Structure formats: C-alpha cells, structure tokens
Amino acid sequence: MEHDIEQIRLLIARLVQLYDRHRHDEWIAAYLADDTVLTSPGGTLYGREAIRAEINKVPDTGWSGVHLIGESAITVTGSSAHALTDVVNIKVTEAGTYAVTGFGRYDDRLVRAADGTWRLAVRNRSIARAAAPAAD
Numbered sequence: 001m002e003h004d005i006e007q008i009r010l011l012i013a014r015l016v017q018l019y020d021r022h023r024h025d026e027w028i029a030a031y032l033a034d035d036t037v038l039t040s041p042g043g044t045l046y047g048r049e050a051i052r053a054e055i056n057k058v059p060d061t062g063w064s065g066v067h068l069i070g071e072s073a074i075t076v077t078g079s080s081a082h083a084l085t086d087v088v089n090i091k092v093t094e095a096g097t098y099a100v101t102g103f104g105r106y107d108d109r110l111v112r113a114a115d116g117t118w119r120l121a122v123r124n125r126s127i128a129r130a131a132a133p134a135a136d
Contacts, residue, residue, distance in 0.1 A: 004076045007118050008110055012085055015120065016067045022060045028052050033111055033119040040125040065091035065101070079112040080121075089127075102127050 011031050018027035028048050038045045045051045070086035085106040093099050104127035111121045 001076050004081065004112075004118070005074045008074050008076070008081055008083055009072055011110070011118050011120065012069065012072055012083060012106070012108070016069055016087075020066050024052065024055045028055075031120055033113070033121045036120055037122045038125070039123070041127055065089065069106075081110040081118065083108040083110065104128055 015027045015031045018024070018030075028051060032048050032051065035047055036051065037047075038051055045054055066089075068088045068090060072083045072085040074081060074083045083106070085108070087104055087106060088100060089102040090098055091101045104125060107124040107126070108120060109122040110118050113119050
C-alpha cells in the first residue's frame with residue numbers, strides 16, 4: 001500500500017506541475033481516466049475531451065504562477081483511493097510582484113487502471129479567491 005500512496009502523491013504533484021507549465025496534453029493523457037469528472041465553483045466537466053477543450057480556451061501566457069500543494073491525506077482501498085490536498089495559488093502580478101490569488105482543496109477519487117497505474121477519476125475543487133486589491 002505504501003507504494004500506491006507514493007504513486008498517488010507523485011500523480012497529484014506532476015499533474016499540478018504540468019498544468020502550471022501549460023503542458024496540458026501531457027497531464028490529461030498521463031493522469032486522467034477517460035471519464036474523469038472535474039468539478040469546481042465554475043461548473044463540471046465530464047471526460048478528457050471536455051477538459052481539454054475547456055483548458056485550451058485559456059491563453060498560454062507562459063509560466064506566470066504556481067499551485068502550491070500541501071501533503072495529501074491518502075486512503076487506498078483496493079483499486080480505488082481517496083486524497084485530500086490543500087492548495088494555494090500564487091501568481092505574478094502586472095507590477096512584477098507575487099500575490100496569493102486563492103486557496104482551496106482538491107478532493108480526489110483515483111482508480112487503478114488496467115495497466116496498474118493510478119488515474120484521477122474525480123476531482124472536486126473548492127476554491128476561495130483572494131479579494132481584488134483596491135485601486136489606487
């Protein structure tokens with residue numbers, strides 16, 4: 001079971017790192033189940049292709065921020081797993097400084113694929129956005 005937990009931790013970390021660097025085709029192909037469901041305050045996406053289509057609407061502005069993730073609390077039960085991961089979003093501002101733009105939690109359900117690798121099946125994202133700075 002420890003091997004499974006480590007594989008899931010790596011999946012969560014690599015998914016975030018690839019996302020932040022706009023390498024979307026890689027994380028979608030490597031870490032999502034075909035029928036993955038992503039839910040956030042903005043709505044729900046069903047399946048890899050819907051996720052890819054939505055992500056591709058966002059322009060690639062280069063590496064301008066990161067999702068910092070905390071230690072995941074992972075429970076493995078046979079060929080499925082549950083993980084809770086806290087996340088903080090940090091972005092580069094137009095002034096060139098850094099700002100926390102939100103924080104939240106990933107509530108993930110993962111499944112073991114036929115090839116033995118773990119895949120994200122469901123992610124429920126709860127996000128609290130930081131308030132916009134006051135205008136000068």
